[in-house]
Amino acid sequence: MINNKKKSGGVNQYTEACAIGKYISMSAHKARRVIDQIRGRSYAETLMILELMPYRACYPILKLVYSAASNGNHNMRFKEASLIISKAQVTEGKTVKKLKPRARGRGYPIKRTTCHITIVLKDLGAKEEHFDPLIQI
Numbered sequence: 244m245i246n247n248k249k250k251s252g253g254v255n256q257y258t259e260a261c262a263i264g265k266y267i268s269m270s271a272h273k274a275r276r277v278i279d280q281i282r283g284r285s286y287a288e289t290l291m292i293l294e295l296m297p298y299r300a301c302y303p304i305l306k307l308v309y310s311a312a313s314n315g316n317h318n319m320r321f322k323e324a325s326l327i328i329s330k331a332q333v334t335e336g337k338t339v340k341k342l343k344p345r346a347r348g349r350g351y352p353i354k355r356t357t358c359h360i361t362i363v364l365k366d367l368g369a370k371e372e373h374f375d376p377l378i379q380i
């Protein structure tokens with residue numbers, strides 16, 4: 244079987260920078276509540292929203308947004324003023340199953356849900372055209 248899908252999930256490497264957080268210990272439903280508020284917003288507005296929201300999911304998402312912006316700044320010289328959140332998604336990760344000891348030698352199951360968060364920032368100031376050595380002029 245041939246897998247032609249990109250590893251980065253369809254990210255345009257010339258105009259977009261991404262950061263992926265895996266196995267973050269919170270439910271995907273609680274992370275989606277925050278992600279839905281920042282999707283499509285500018286970088287500066289996103290930072291302000293995440294710092295003021297009262298949810299526990301805001302801190303790991305804020306770290307991912309910072310990481311994606313620094314990836315774009317370091318690797319592709321993107322300016323932070325022209326970045327927007329083009330794609331933000333949350334998928335469910337593995338559930339960690341543990342046993343909590345209880346009375347009389349019994350065990351009580353504990354299920355800790357995890358999630359994977361992907362943040363993609365798009366630079367509106369970057370040129371869409373790029374040099375492709377396979378295309379003959």
